[in-house]
Amino acid sequence: MSVTSCFKLMNYTLVKMGYCLCFGRKKEMKLRSDDDRERKPSLIPTVSNLSEVNAVGSKTNRGPSVELPVSTDVSQANNARTFTYRELATATNNFREESFIGEGGFGPVHKGKIESTGEVVAVKGLDKTGFQGDKEFLVEILMLSLLHHPNLVNLIGYCAEGDKRLLVYEFMPLGSLEYHLHDLTPDMIPLDWNTRMKIAVGAANGLDFLHNQADPPVIYRDLKSSNILLGEGFHPKLSDFGLAKFGPAEERSHISTRVMGTQGYCAPEYAGTGRLTMRSDIFSFGVVLLELITGRRALDSSRGSGKHSLVDWARPMLKDRKNLVQLADPHLKGQFLEPVFCKAVEVASMCLRESPSSRPAMSDVVLALNYLTSQQYDPNATKENYAVGERDRRISARGQINESRLDFEGSENTPKETRMLNKGLERERAVAEAKMWGEAWRDKRRQSSKSDDDNLNR
Numbered sequence: 001m002s003v004t005s006c007f008k009l010m011n012y013t014l015v016k017m018g019y020c021l022c023f024g025r026k027k028e029m030k031l032r033s034d035d036d037r038e039r040k041p042s043l044i045p046t047v048s049n050l051s052e053v054n055a056v057g058s059k060t061n062r063g064p065s066v067e068l069p070v071s072t073d074v075s076q077a078n079n080a081r082t083f084t085y086r087e088l089a090t091a092t093n094n095f096r097e098e099s100f101i102g103e104g105g106f107g108p109v110h111k112g113k114i115e116s117t118g119e120v121v122a123v124k125g126l127d128k129t130g131f132q133g134d135k136e137f138l139v140e141i142l143m144l145s146l147l148h149h150p151n152l153v154n155l156i157g158y159c160a161e162g163d164k165r166l167l168v169y170e171f172m173p174l175g176s177l178e179y180h181l182h183d184l185t186p187d188m189i190p191l192d193w194n195t196r197m198k199i200a201v202g203a204a205n206g207l208d209f210l211h212n213q214a215d216p217p218v219i220y221r222d223l224k225s226s227n228i229l230l231g232e233g234f235h236p237k238l239s240d241f242g243l244a245k246f247g248p249a250e251e252r253s254h255i256s257t258r259v260m261g262t263q264g265y266c267a268p269e270y271a272g273t274g275r276l277t278m279r280s281d282i283f284s285f286g287v288v289l290l291e292l293i294t295g296r297r298a299l300d301s302s303r304g305s306g307k308h309s310l311v312d313w314a315r316p317m318l319k320d321r322k323n324l325v326q327l328a329d330p331h332l333k334g335q336f337l338e339p340v341f342c343k344a345v346e347v348a349s350m351c352l353r354e355s356p357s358s359r360p361a362m363s364d365v366v367l368a369l370n371y372l373t374s375q376q377y378d379p380n381a382t383k384e385n386y387a388v389g390e391r392d393r394r395i396s397a398r399g400q401i402n403e404s405r406l407d408f409e410g411s412e413n414t415p416k417e418t419r420m421l422n423k424g425l426e427r428e429r430a431v432a433e434a435k436m437w438g439e440a441w442r443d444k445r446r447q448s449s450k451s452d453d454d455n456l457n458r
Helices: 003-016 074-078 085-091 134-146 177-182 193-212 268-273 278-294 310-318 321-327 338-351 362-374 383-397 415-420 423-457
Strands: 058-060 063-066 100-103 108-113 120-125 155-159 166-170 228-230 236-238
Touching: 085 108, 085 120, 085 155, 085 166, 134 155, 134 166, 177 228, 177 278, 193 228, 193 236, 193 278, 193 338, 193 362, 268 278, 278 310, 278 321, 278 338, 278 362, 310 321, 310 338, 321 338, 338 362
Parallel strands: none
Antiparallel strands: 100 108, 108 120, 120 166, 155 166, 228 236
16 A cells, blocks of 8 residues: 555545644644643544544545545554554553653653563553644554654554544663753763764664655654654664655645744744755754754753754854864763764754755765764774874864865875775765765855855945
């Protein structure tokens, strides 16, 4: 069953539920912050179990009726299992406080164990007073049932019994990235640099899959540190697809939609106009990468007026290329390769550009991060191991060597070093450097040309 067919089936189901496809049931919603969510009326319409939805034609005020070429129900089409409410109540010990593990935009999450299979799962229930509802519930089921990737969380099943709306996922034992960055307890060890880069490239791979491999492509629309879940070995997976949208058709540059997402992560052009593109996700990724680099929250009212946003706080320092290290999370204690750190900051800066068209594609970000991740920091290495790289970094800072001649570590490749690199890494380095840093050079040229034109017009 194709993604498009399932999306049509979802639209039909929403119509049957009384949800108008053109105007929706809910009022226009403002951009929310993590701790200040827009509330909706608590009245939730009763809908039939999803397994009872069959493919029939329906008529909407968008145009003529559409015959859905589907002869199977949702659960059969996407292999998602249906659970009874009793099964999930038993699995979570009746949703008691000791099984509670967190809460997101959709609602509270409880850890449980399916009695019939012994599977350890995470059960997410819809908060009837929250901002999400039946539409997001269906989108989540269809998206995660049809899209499979090592960096996307696995949906096991759902419950739509009566007015109950619950989603059942694989359990991610290490929790969210937000927890490990911003909610450290005294007994927790802060994430080291190598682990942070591993998480960054994993999240980038998941987003690259949605943008460039899914058919049709998907705009995630809610990338943030709390939606990146961590499995064994800090393997990252994107979660919470209730706000995801299919990308624009080839002849269109964007889709227009009401603004949804989380303050501090939303791209400025989307927050201001409602015009959503793949590059909106890339801005959000830049914010997450900046969180990994700085250890600071995307939105923090304690930072003072005009700097509540992490991006606003960091922008002046992002322009000071000689002192990028001042952005480093104090928890890192300087345990990273400084040239690699600075290149990671540059990648984040490119993703956070004001103009969507000047942001790199996700595939280019993946190439750059793959190479940076390959440059592991070794805390046991002696200073002599990094002496050449540090010398060349200082020379580069003085502008005596062109940046394009340097690799990601800031040192010029010697024949011996070149032989040590395998062909795969060398290609990744070359392509990433050419695309990412070449783009930075072009951007500087455009700015210089614009400045010259302005001077001529005076």
